[in-house]
Amino acid sequence: MKTADIVVVGGGIIGISLAYGLARQGASVTVLDNAKGMYSASRGNFGLVWVQGKGLGMPRYAEWTLEAAEKWHNFSQELTEKTGNVIDYEQPGGFEVCLGEKEWSLRKSELEQLRDEFPGGNYDNQMLDRKQMQEYIPEMPLGENVTGASYSPHDGHLNPLKLLTALITALEETGAALDTDQQVESVAYRKKCFEIKNAKDSYYAKKVVLACGLGIKELAQQVGLNIPIRPQRGQILVTERTKPLLKYPFVTIRQTHEGSFMLGASHEEVGFDTETTLDQMRNIASHAVQTFPELSRLQLVRCWGALRILTPDAKPLYVESETCPGAFVVTSHSGITLTPLHVNLLPKWILEGDAPGGFEQFHLKRFDA
Amino acid sequence: MMEKTFDLVIIGAGPAGMAAAVEAAGHKLSVLVLDEQPEAGGQIYRSVNTTERLRPETYALLGDDYQNGKKLQLSFHQTSVTYLSGTVVWLVESDRTVHFLRNGSTNQVTASRLLVATGAQERPVPIPGWTLPGVMGAAAADVLMKSSGVIPSGKIVLAGNGPLLWLTASRLAEAKAEILAVLETINYSNYLRALPCLPQALLANEFLLKGLRMKSVVRKAGIEVLSGVTNLHAEGEEHLQKLHYTHQGKPRIIDVDTLLLHEGVVPNIQLSSQLGCEHDWYELQYYWHPVLDEWGNTSIDGVAVAGDVGIVAGAPVAEASGHLAGLDTAYRLDRISKKQRDDAAKFFRKKIKHNNAIRPFLERLYSPNPEILTPKEDSTLICRCEEITAGQIRKSVELGALDLNGAKAYTRCGMGQCQGRMCGLAAAGIVADTLGKSPREVGFYRGRPPVKPVTLAQLAKDENETIVS
Amino acid sequence: MLKRYGKSRGKTVSIWFEGQPIQAHEGESVAAALLTSGVKYLRHAQVSAKPRAPYCWMGVCYECLLEIDGEQNQQSCLIAVKDGMRIFRQSSAAENT
Numbered sequence: 001m002k003t004a005d006i007v008v009v010g011g012g013i014i015g016i017s018l019a020y021g022l023a024r025q026g027a028s029v030t031v032l033d034n035a036k037g038m039y040s041a042s043r044g045n046f047g048l049v050w051v052q053g054k055g056l057g058m059p060r061y062a063e064w065t066l067e068a069a070e071k072w073h074n075f076s077q078e079l080t081e082k083t084g085n086v087i088d089y090e091q092p093g094g095f096e097v098c099l100g101e102k103e104w105s106l107r108k109s110e111l112e113q114l115r116d117e118f119p120g121g122n123y124d125n126q127m128l129d130r131k132q133m134q135e136y137i138p139e140m141p142l143g144e145n146v147t148g149a150s151y152s153p154h155d156g157h158l159n160p161l162k163l164l165t166a167l168i169t170a171l172e173e174t175g176a177a178l179d180t181d182q183q184v185e186s187v188a189y190r191k192k193c194f195e196i197k198n199a200k201d202s203y204y205a206k207k208v209v210l211a212c213g214l215g216i217k218e219l220a221q222q223v224g225l226n227i228p229i230r231p232q233r234g235q236i237l238v239t240e241r242t243k244p245l246l247k248y249p250f251v252t253i254r255q256t257h258e259g260s261f262m263l264g265a266s267h268e269e270v271g272f273d274t275e276t277t278l279d280q281m282r283n284i285a286s287h288a289v290q291t292f293p294e295l296s297r298l299q300l301v302r303c304w305g306a307l308r309i310l311t312p313d314a315k316p317l318y319v320e321s322e323t324c325p326g327a328f329v330v331t332s333h334s335g336i337t338l339t340p341l342h343v344n345l346l347p348k349w350i351l352e353g354d355a356p357g358g359f360e361q362f363h364l365k366r367f368d369a
Numbered sequence: 370m371m372e373k374t375f376d377l378v379i380i381g382a383g384p385a386g387m388a389a390a391v392e393a394a395g396h397k398l399s400v401l402v403l404d405e406q407p408e409a410g411g412q413i414y415r416s417v418n419t420t421e422r423l424r425p426e427t428y429a430l431l432g433d434d435y436q437n438g439k440k441l442q443l444s445f446h447q448t449s450v451t452y453l454s455g456t457v458v459w460l461v462e463s464d465r466t467v468h469f470l471r472n473g474s475t476n477q478v479t480a481s482r483l484l485v486a487t488g489a490q491e492r493p494v495p496i497p498g499w500t501l502p503g504v505m506g507a508a509a510a511d512v513l514m515k516s517s518g519v520i521p522s523g524k525i526v527l528a529g530n531g532p533l534l535w536l537t538a539s540r541l542a543e544a545k546a547e548i549l550a551v552l553e554t555i556n557y558s559n560y561l562r563a564l565p566c567l568p569q570a571l572l573a574n575e576f577l578l579k580g581l582r583m584k585s586v587v588r589k590a591g592i593e594v595l596s597g598v599t600n601l602h603a604e605g606e607e608h609l610q611k612l613h614y615t616h617q618g619k620p621r622i623i624d625v626d627t628l629l630l631h632e633g634v635v636p637n638i639q640l641s642s643q644l645g646c647e648h649d650w651y652e653l654q655y656y657w658h659p660v661l662d663e664w665g666n667t668s669i670d671g672v673a674v675a676g677d678v679g680i681v682a683g684a685p686v687a688e689a690s691g692h693l694a695g696l697d698t699a700y701r702l703d704r705i706s707k708k709q710r711d712d713a714a715k716f717f718r719k720k721i722k723h724n725n726a727i728r729p730f731l732e733r734l735y736s737p738n739p740e741i742l743t744p745k746e747d748s749t750l751i752c753r754c755e756e757i758t759a760g761q762i763r764k765s766v767e768l769g770a771l772d773l774n775g776a777k778a779y780t781r782c783g784m785g786q787c788q789g790r791m792c793g794l795a796a797a798g799i800v801a802d803t804l805g806k807s808p809r810e811v812g813f814y815r816g817r818p819p820v821k822p823v824t825l826a827q828l829a830k831d832e833n834e835t836i837v838s
Numbered sequence: 839m840l841k842r843y844g845k846s847r848g849k850t851v852s853i854w855f856e857g858q859p860i861q862a863h864e865g866e867s868v869a870a871a872l873l874t875s876g877v878k879y880l881r882h883a884q885v886s887a888k889p890r891a892p893y894c895w896m897g898v899c900y901e902c903l904l905e906i907d908g909e910q911n912q913q914s915c916l917i918a919v920k921d922g923m924r925i926f927r928q929s930s931a932a933e934n935t
Binding site: 035 | 771785
């Protein structure tokens with residue numbers, strides 16, 4: 001039997017971020033997970049810190065995302081200073097390419113809606129035509145099908161595994177416990193205390209945070225929460241390393257610090273299947289080559305299928321159980337982008353009920369209607 | 370123009386692939402054979418026709434074991450099979466659609482049944498300094514003699530263990546190459562472990578005699594032979610210059626130009642893994658291999674395996690297993706009855722049994738050197754492509770990696786162009802050792818396409834064209 | 839680091855490496871032809887840019903990758919020499935960072 005103030009279930013980027021934040025506030029924290037992470041989104045994701053296009057129909061989320069992006073620079077510096085781990089974070093601004101007029105006008109109207117909805121109205125994403133776009137990246141000739149792109153100066157990218165490594169290192173320095181070789185099997189609420197079990201041990205805590213991605217659904221039911229999340233597969237392709245060619249991340253194309261190009265991503269509703277398929281691999285390669293013909297000669301060296309964790313509106317879910325107070329669920333498709341807020345703002349909510357303004361909008365209740 | 374469907378598609382034209390093709394074609398199956406090399410023969414008979422034609426001295430040097438490949442190659446070419454050389458398979462889909470690259474273009478065929486006959490590779494030997502030019506595999510040096518009639522110049526040392534170490538040493542000695550020493554890493558306890566299997570091995574004593582002959586060639590050439598050598602360490606700036614090792618507790622250094630390392634050979638399981646075939650860990654020789662029935666069928670319907678990719682047993686067994694796979698394919702596609710298959714199989718099973726008699730002895734005597742299964746020096750490079758060290762792999766376990774794929778994610782180990790072919794077994798050994806688990810428990814790299822790299826242009830291209838064969 | 843064994847070889851062909859002519863023989867692999875002609879290494883490692891030469895000689899290790907006749911990433915231990923072939927070392931990702 002082991003005890004902690006708070007048990008965080010989930011050793012991915014969201015779980016470790018919360019645990020780190022909680023531990024920094026002085027809580028005794030234990031993180032439980034099975035780090036083999038069959039469906040680990042932290043391991044499988046694309047590595048974007050992304051603002052543009054997010055928050056359509058929910059201005060609070062657009063604002064939340066922007067707030068996170070603005071905190072990223074300092075957050076990344078602090079994390080590196082504290083741990084000595086470099087995470088390859090850069091925020092040069094990012095693009096989403098439009099192949100053809102139809103994509104361009106659709107994107108344009110989305111951005112206009114976002115701008116109209118945005119509180120204060122200072123939403124600075126913009127549409128660039130082909131010529132303007134090429135001026136940003138003179139060294140990478142655009143393919144003939146490129147009409148233009150949307151651009152946001154707030155977008156960036158990083159190495160998700162290096163981020164996870166740095167967060168784990170930072171968490172370990174707080175003295176928090178990480179037991180990440182066993183899957184959590186059950187959470188029970190008794191006498192205002194939670195009992196969390198895996199195959200080896202039982203843990204007792206005053207509070208429990210479920211941040212284990214697709215694993216949340218089953219455990220949340222045991223604390224009276226019905227969490228509407230589903231997996232959505234995205235396939236990702238990675239090329240051989242090459243010299244630095246592309247400074248800016250695109251939502252589907254980015255060059256990593258190591259020199260590989262990462263290419264994404266499909267959106268497939270196939271349950272928990274993480275296989276790759278030739279059709280999607282071909283679509284992804286074709287999209288990349290149409291955007292930048294220069295990439296044609298690069299060799300594909302690996303690819304994988306990873307699962308996004310999506311709520312019905314693809315926006316984050318932050319909720320405390322009413323029947324089992326002290327049980328929290330935190331899930332978001334944008335676990336990387338939101339990291340600075342998850343570390344710095346959510347712990348106060350979890351520890352003291354001190355939530356940021358408008359936070360109730362991220363509650364489960366938005367799906368009731 | 371080439372057909373787009375075949376009864377049997379065989380990947381690999383070594384002894385197993387060629388024999389299976391001969392057998393299947395003999396039963397009127399339509400057969401396509403895809404192979405990476407310019408000439409059929411696999412590594413054992415590599416370039417046998419070219420060598421005979423263009424390099425008679427090398428042909429004579431390589432002797433009967435090599436020259437015998439001509440017969441099989443000839444009967445292979447006399448069949449009606451479609452054979453594509455210089456062809457790289459990069460993806461096989463679950464419906465047995467095989468995607469391949471040839472002359473820079475992608476293409477595809479679909480197989481009623483698929484035979485993976487991709488053979489074995491020499492086990493990489495990650496000692497400190499093994500990435501220096503001048504350090505390579507001993508079997509690699511043998512392949513080089515065959516493929517190009519070329520041998521190392523300057524001072525040579527061979528180090529490691531196994532029959533192929535001695536084969537290469539004896540061939541290079543006969544070629545009057547300047548061999549300074551053969552350093553056996555074999556542990557004396559191996560002799561004790563192997564001894565009980567000796568009587569069975571004597572049933573196939575021609576192999577033992579062959580081994581003794583190779584050793585005597587080396588000794589007669591006046592080459593120093595040391596056993597129980599440890600702590601191999603290659604040193605040099607731009608090229609190998611010195612070899613450090615320990616013998617009988619004493620550290621020694623020699624000047625050397627070429628170091629040939631060998632610790633046995635292991636199956637090429639990239640394709641069978643990508644296909645999702647069930648694999649098992651073979652503890653005696655420390656490798657993964659696909660689980661097979663007595664005809665070579667894998668756990669995936671319609672996919673069989675023949676030759677060393679199933680279990681490393683050498684060319685004669687590979688050839689016989691190719692015949693078995695060919696017979697079973699003919700039976701399953703209704704060309705012959707069950708009885709015809711079983712009757713015809715008897716001859717090949719007898720051959721396999723005879724040739725396998727020596728395996729328990731050899732596999733115990735020549736079990737791989739533990740120093741290279743879990744390299745101790747943190748600075749030793751394990752992944753040559755991404756330049757990941759043993760220390761970094763150990764660190765990934767501290768960070769929470771629980772298996773080989775976890776270590777890969779943390780370190781990039783196995784993410785380069787060779788796709789884990791060079792680092793997989795050693796990295797798995799390190800992860801297992803650090804976790805205190807067996808390599809079986811830490812698993813192997815998940816098989817994902819591409820099995821070999823393709824360019825984005827090749828992948829993006831429409832494949833609805835046929836090729837001229 | 840390598841030398842030819844035996845006097846009888848295939849007919850002589852000329853190949854070009856880094857702009858310099860090299861004599862080779864029909865039936866030799868590109869990698870073998872280069873390393874018998876005084877070339878000391880074929881590629882630069884991707885991270886450290888250190889020199890590398892083939893380890894496996896059978897298409898497994900990818901240490902023999904060269905640009906051959908304008909095509910990148912060719913496995914030169916599997917490709918036979920042809921008269922007039924133009925061969926270059928590839929630039930390593932590491933050299934440019």
